[in-house]
Amino acid sequence: MLENVPVLSLIVWIPLLGALVTLLLPKHHSRLLRGFALLFTVIPLLLAVWLYASYEPVAGGGAFAEHGTWLSVPLNTEAGLQGTGVNVTSYRLVFDYRLGVDGLSLPLVLLTGVVAAMSVLASVHIRKRWKTYFSLFLLLETGMYGVFLARDLTLFFIFFELTLIPMFFLIGIWGYFGREKAANRFLLYNGLGSAIMLLAFLILIATLGFTVTETAGGAAISFGGDYETLLANLADPNAAAHASGAMFLSENLKWAAFVLLLIAFGIKLPIFPLHTWMLKVHAEAPPSVVMIHSGILLKMGVYGLVRFAAFLFPAQLASWATVIAILGVVNILYGAVLACVQKEFKLVLAYSSVSHMGIVLLGIASLNETGFEGAIYQAVSHGLISALMFLIVGSLYERTGTTKIDELGGLAKVVPFTAGILLTAGLASLGLPGLSGFVGEFLSLLGLFGSLKWLTAIGALGVLLAAVYVLRSVLAITYGPLPERFAGMKDARFVEALPMVVLTALIVLLGIYPSLLTDLMQHGFDGLLKELQTRVGG
């Protein structure tokens, strides 16, 4: 039914349309505004589900790809290519509008849809300036979908930056006491990350992004950020000669671009020691925004790392596999140990995010299909779990006014439902088999075990520590003596319970039926794996 409809474009732009519609609504009707926001997040979610249903892993996402030329900017031909003997008839810089989907991006698109819709429901706790909140929220959603679907470097960068501005406002206006500092730090760290990314992208466009079309009068050269062109030029051994040598990516420049990409996405992921900004955001942003931040934005780091650093530079990745695995282990242990001593529940969750993202790095460092699938699976699963966690944090904070672990306690007596969901989320987070957290961790560690046994073993320690910090904090909140002032507390309302149930159901579903996602990803890494085998020899 949707064969000739640009589904990907619809997914990306419907939230933006929603943002514009929201601007026209009256500003005091919070329910109306929330309803509209929900509508404009559910439509792309349904489209994403349809995409999931009709996606064929073997064929890839080619059927859905969209392509148009956005801009074609003339470059200077007069001074160009003098003395190279090539007669250049036209010389242009091309910005494409290119969307595409494959086994790598589809799980993350689904995750975005689910978490965004649940976050709109959780926004019931937002108390002021609803209209601005929801229009920024929808703008942010367009940015996130765009990041996962864009297949042109410049377009990807624009969407990546597009998430920055609304996020700054969302933290800075609706956050807790230290919100402005958190927003500034968010902006500067992520701004730095995207600047580094842009430098790497420009190097790639300037060296690999060329297309030469031979015409009767000479060659027409265009530069652009089309992802497929980059891959093709990288794989083409004659490309260097074709590009008259000087323009081509030298081995040193490859390394430079790879390291730049690693740092850029490492800030987003975050890799220790570039993580300090995300602790602040976890602690100071409103819970419904942290759901997005921890649930989706961090995954943009995972996605970028795999999509650009790994796919474009497999040789560099292979020779740095140990380095990345060590970074991963450091992340896992650092996050886990610090999560054990935090007094603030939100910071426990923040450090646990650092720890869980370390597992993603282990999966990437494994260089095999199991590991890559594990990395993406872990990203999706952690997205769901931390969204659920912060949903609960938001509901508890509304009732108790605190998220300090030692000020809470015995909540299972007054809010049994919420406490039960919290316990489930905790179990998922510590990797209990049967829940989604286990699958991602297991696949990542299994993937790495083949090549780096010792590091895998040390990394697995983190899983053990996860049990310590999760149980320590979750049990302290749900059991023990109930402070008197919480005696009259009411359990979750329907609008809070609904997203909790949905997220829990998905966590359980993915835990017992992992092939829902792994089937999807099965052929997503074929190209990369083939490259790894031919270039690095297995």
Add this chain to the structure above:
Amino acid sequence: MEALQTLTWSDTRYLAPELALAVAAVLLALLDLILPRRASRDLIGWGALVGLLAAGVFVGWHIYDLQSAVDAGKEPIRNLLGGSYRVDDFGNLLKLVFLGATALIVLASLGTVKKAEVPIKGEFYYLLLPAVIGAMVMASSGDLITLFVGMELLSITSYVLVGVRKRSGASGEAAFKYVVTGGTASAFILYGMSFLYGVTGSTRLSDISGALGDALADYRALVYVAFFFMIVGFALKLALAPFHAWAPDVYQGAPTPATSFLAIVAKGAAFAMLYRIFIFLYRAFGSEGDQAAVREDLFLALAVLAAAAMIVGVAGALKQQNAKRLLALSGVANAGILLVPLTLEVNSLHSSMFSEFVYYLIAYVFMNAGAFAVLTAVSRSSGHEELSAFAGMYHRAPWTAAAMTALLCSLAGLPVTGGFFGKLFILFGAVQTKAYWLAAILLATTVASYYVYFSFIRQMYMRSGESDQAVAVPVPTGIVIWLCAAASVALGILPKPILDWIDGIFSLGADFLAR
């Protein structure tokens, strides 16, 4: 030496834009005399606007005229007065930018410049016109003398514009500082020019570029002296670090419309002059041996200045609490960015550096004119120009706050705005010529500048204001704000038409290197 060529009657049609402005300035000065003392001087402002538009029409006609010359197979250039005045498309493009920017400034000040503050309101409007003539002469000269005359015409009128708030001590101080630094800059430039004349025997740029290669063999040191004196002078005029210290004081003391004129038109004109002089080096010096070494030295000096300006401008603005001083320092950083394309190798493979420069200049005009217009309206309602004047704008003037946000995104280079694409093109040029260090500095300072420009946003959206009183925006100022915000966003979504247009009418060989 050839005899001086006098101005013929037929030449005047190529001077039509400048003449139109001169006529308008004289008429408006007379009108100011005739008008009764109590009549509103806004009429003169509207008159100035008409003069600017007429000049713009003439420039448009020149562009059309030159284009038909190309179609007829001739060089798209008119040399007047023996080549000392060139009507070419580089000049025409910049003239349009200057005229448009001044029109925006005049429109924004109608309704916000109050008699209590500026007692000589009529003068304020009609003095802008000779200043623009000066800028246009600078953009069009082919001779060092003409360049200097244009520059002085611009400078002297801007000294007056800065000091036009007669009764304010700050304004007087600013005018004095501007006179002293401006005079110093002129002296440096003139001294450098005299050395250039000394070693080449001509003030004509095309003759200089022919003779410079030979002169280098005999007077290597003097060539360096000539160019470094001129570079220092230009750096002072452009407020490039470390020659920028005057800018915050002068910008703060001057009435806001005059500040905005300094930041946009005076800066753009100095760039026009810099391009005129330095681009000839490419033809003057060959690409090998000693000549190439000297050329690389000179362009390295410019690159270092650009880097220093970006770093110092942004670093200085980080803790700035006064909106005007902040915008002054942002102007320092932006001057550095605008300088980057000139410092890149022109003969390797990258986008035409003039399209990059002109495109970013156009984006810069809109974002700055808009931001200054918002500042005028805001400071008028709160009575001061500190950043805190913007506090609570989200409910005091939600739409103006939204427009300001778009302008700030353009200043910060965030997508999708003109500032973003301007910086992207400049960066792409830098990366293609392998000037990675310059690209890295540009990127790093851009990130730091997020903090600077978002300090406005923090005030507007995250602080509550001193009062809940709505910010009144006069209609002409409102038009300018929205025009600038819309143009900033439009340049980001569809930069293609304007880049195609620049590419279509401008050509490096024909406009700069043709005699």
